[in-house]
Amino acid sequence: MYCQPELLPSPTEIAARVWLEGISGSLLANLQATMQRVGFSFLFAMLLGVPLGLWMAYSRRADLLLDGINTIFMNIPALVVIILCFLWLGLNEMAAVAAVVINKIPVIVVTMREGGKAIDFKLMAVAKAFNISRWRTLIDVYFPQLYPYLLAATRAGLALVWKIVLVAELIGCSDGVGFQLGIYFQYFDIPGILAYTFAFVGIVLILEAGFIRRWENSVMRWRP
Numbered sequence: 097m098y099c100q101p102e103l104l105p106s107p108t109e110i111a112a113r114v115w116l117e118g119i120s121g122s123l124l125a126n127l128q129a130t131m132q133r134v135g136f137s138f139l140f141a142m143l144l145g146v147p148l149g150l151w152m153a154y155s156r157r158a159d160l161l162l163d164g165i166n167t168i169f170m171n172i173p174a175l176v177v178i179i180l181c182f183l184w185l186g187l188n189e190m191a192a193v194a195a196v197v198i199n200k201i202p203v204i205v206v207t208m209r210e211g212g213k214a215i216d217f218k219l220m221a222v223a224k225a226f227n228i229s230r231w232r233t234l235i236d237v238y239f240p241q242l243y244p245y246l247l248a249a250t251r252a253g254l255a256l257v258w259k260i261v262l263v264a265e266l267i268g269c270s271d272g273v274g275f276q277l278g279i280y281f282q283y284f285d286i287p288g289i290l291a292y293t294f295a296f297v298g299i300v301l302i303l304e305a306g307f308i309r310r311w312e313n314s315v316m317r318w319r320p
Contacts, residue, residue: 105287113291122276123295129272131299133189133261137196138253144197145204146249152205153212162205170202174260182268192264199260204249211245247312254308258300 105113117123152159152166178195185191215238223233265274273296280288 105290109287110290110294113287114295117288117291117295123292126271126273126276126292127295127299129269130261130265130274130296133192133196133265133272134254134257137193137200137261138257140193141197141200141204141253141257142249145201145253146208146246148201149205149208149249150212152209153215159209166202166205169198170206174199175263178260178264178267182264187268192261192269195264196257196260200253200256203252203256207245207249207252208242211242211249214245215241243316247308247316250308254300254303258296 114123148162152162174195177198178192181191181195181198185194219237219241220233223237228236261272262274262277265272266278269275273292276292277289280286280292
């Protein structure tokens with residue numbers, strides 16, 4: 097068996113296509129549009145999901161009230177949420193971002209709720225016994241116990257956001273990587289699809305190595 101060039105282009109052909117898309121300006125413009133949606137969606141979801149998850153961890157009433165709702169939203173297909181948001185809010189940026197945020201929040205809530213429940217408050221009591229200030233206790237005792245769960249929520253959230261944003265762009269946006277992939281799919285343009293895919297994966301790897309991993313090394317340096 098052998099790979100048919102029209103089904104699996106060579107690496108040099110894909111690299112050449114990336115170069116052509118880059119110098120034409122199309123690749124950069126679509127990557128920028130997608131990254132903006134990813135950034136806004138991720139920020140809003142974290143700002144809402146982290147405090148909500150911690151609230152559920154420390155309030156039994158909130159946990160009982162919201163656990164079932166969160167489970168429902170975790171199991172609603174992302175495609176359904178995207179379609180409904182576009183139908184209700186129109187084909188605009190607000191609908192695209194809202195669809196991604198709604199799909200992402202439940203994952204963050206579950207992770208941070210478990211992180212909040214795993215906090216060892218005996219260590220907090222020890223800090224209080226030694227008259228350590230509340231601010232220092234928060235920074236040096238509370239947050240270090242929460243960082244592993246926050247990092248997990250960040251990584252899982254980003255992985256989910258990339259995928260949902262591309263689907264939203266494919267369905268209801270006029271630019272972005274997902275939109276361009278839809279066009280190339282219609283023309284069965286495999287080199288174009290792979291060129292955008294590898295370019296996007298490159299951006300993700302740069303963010304992982306340049307930001308998330310450095311942040312992890314910084315906040316987790318207390319671990320052996």
